[in-house]
Amino acid sequence: MKLKSLVLSVSAVLLSGCGTMAKQQEYNADLIINNGQVLTVNADMQVIDDGVVVVKNDKIIAVGDEKLLEQYYAPKNIDANDGIVMPGMINAHNHLPMIAFRGLGEEGISNRLFAYFFPLEAQKLSRELIYNATKLGAIDLAQSGVTTYADMYYHMDEMAKATKEVGLRAVLGETVIKFPVVDAKQPYGGIQYAKPFIEEYQNDPLITPAYAPHAVYTVSKEKLQEINQLSEDYDVPVLIHVAEFPNEEARIKDPTKATSPVEYLEEIGVLDERMVIAHGIHLSQHDQALLKQADAGVVYNPMANVKGATGIAPAWDMFRADMRVGLGTDGPMSSNQVDLWRTLSYAANMQRLKHSDRTIMIPEQVIEMATIGGAKALHMEDEIGSLEVGKKADIIIVETQSANMMPSYDPYATLVYQANPSNVDTTIVNGKVVMEQRQMKTIQLDDIRQSVEAFESDIADFAKELSKKAIKSKSLMD
Incomplete structure (x- = not known):
């Protein structure tokens, strides 16, 4: 980690994590993300190095540089560790x-x-x-x-x-x-x-x-x-x-x-x-x-x-x-x-x-x-899609410390041509941490593994026989 980023990170902890009970009564935010390169994706496509995003309840209440750490205090602080902080991505068409x-x-x-x-x-x-x-x-x-x-x-x-x-x-x-x-x-x-x-x-x-x-x-x-x-x-x-x-x-x-x-x-x-x-x-x-x-x-x-x-x-x-x-x-x-x-x-x-x-x-x-x-x-641009004050706190942190992410001269190029799902460190939706440091906080994969194995076993043989019939079918595009 860069020396400046380390100092900022330590300062954030001292300001919001180590206070007295009196200080805790002064919390004016629920979550602060600091020490990251913030891609706001606002109208100006503003990028904030050593950026800070502040969340209260389900919304973003401040986006800016490290000076925000002097104005806001929260019970939870996330160190982005020089990663990329950006709006959560939107998969606008699926059949999940x-x-x-x-x-x-x-x-x-x-x-x-x-x-x-x-x-x-x-x-x-x-x-x-x-x-x-x-x-x-x-x-x-x-x-x-x-x-x-x-x-x-x-x-x-x-x-x-x-x-x-x-x-x-x-x-x-x-x-x-x-x-x-x-x-x-x-x-x-x-x-x-x-x-x-x-x-x-x-x-x-x-x-x-x-x-x-x-x-x-x-x-x-x-x-x-x-x-x-x-x-x-x-x-x-x-x-x-x-x-x-x-x-x-x-x-x-x-x-x-x-x-x-x-x-x-x-x-x-x-x-x-x-x-x-x-x-x-x-x-x-x-x-x-x-x-x-x-x-x-x-x-x-x-x-x-x-x-x-x-x-x-x-x-x-x-x-x-x-x-x-x-x-x-x-x-x-x-x-x-x-x-x-x-x-x-x-x-x-x-x-x-x-x-x-x-x-x-x-x-x-x-x-x-x-x-x-x-x-x-989806006509939801007033609620999500960028990191701006008043919008829902749908935020992800993409780490930049893995070999495939280095060097990172241009965060956009790094994301489009280098990153993969395993580089996503933290996922926040509606102000709630869903995943942090690659650990799911809401539900674990092991919780549904048995159900997945059961439907996989049930489907396999039928699907194999269906393929033999379907392969003879005429193309929809003919």
Whole structure:
């Protein structure tokens, strides 16, 4: 540790940790983080060397240099040890319980969605599996510095319970689709399932409930319009897959003049500021203009899209147009991960390849997309996504002492091209320490290991036989 940093760290301990009982009565904060390089990701992308972040209750009350240590005192002080202090990352598109199926269907199946994903879910999903898989996934997220995730899946009440036990923030969309699923025996049953879930969690400090119609080709016009009205009534988001495949408009069953899924959504009157579209790979300039006009969010999933060979989204064009663009991993069967670290480099490198330009999507812009960009995509930028006074205390500390993190000339480049999940030292959500010095504080992996082993054993043989059938199926993109 640098001598100056050591002096500051010792001073912070003396000021706030070694006082008398009288001094303890003067605490004016709950948590102080010091001795780190603070990436605020504010409008000016301010970086504060030897920075300090002060937290009270669930919010940030001060961000600045070491002079703050003379003004604030807290019962808990965290020494960042010359690490990088930054906003928690936001995984803006996921299907977290699919972590139960991670690593399956990798035999070269063309139509993984309909011939493998859906049959596997139909046979093996249950309320219990969704709860346990969510808990496993939430631990994975916390350990990798993701403090907020957005999800489209089933039994969202179980997902909410598991997510809160781990201590993460989430936007949870109950899936609506035209065929029976694990939590709805009737087509489109997710609409009814969502109502009590939304009413229960509408004012929750960590969970934002949402509707999640699967896609324009799996949800009818009437149901999309019904969901749009309900989302307005409840004031909740609508999460949906859009333009993931090149021929989605041809799969729409309702009569339409639209030549793209985005045009269709606009035509039927459901494209608005509550909508968050995942993927957006095959978007024309007109599509992008419609999305911007509607103030809709877009989630770029570069690693999953490359793995699925579905294409490269025009993320750089949308970023330059000041659209609401965040990053996601997609489900753990699409990218086999829920953390964003490898996604960061994919996000930049795929755009450079697409545009044949090595100067675009510099690391600072990628981190912006992974933090405040995700917050904007979810219309939560007033609450999360940057380290600013008044925002929720969703903060991570990334250590810089490991071999892969040295040297660190530019913190943004270090994060995008060098870091991995194991470099995340501390994760704080809503002012609560979820992980510190790589030790989970809310729940331990060993607590659910037996449950994970049980569902893995149950799934393995069925999945193997399903692969043999699915590999013969025609590609969805043909």
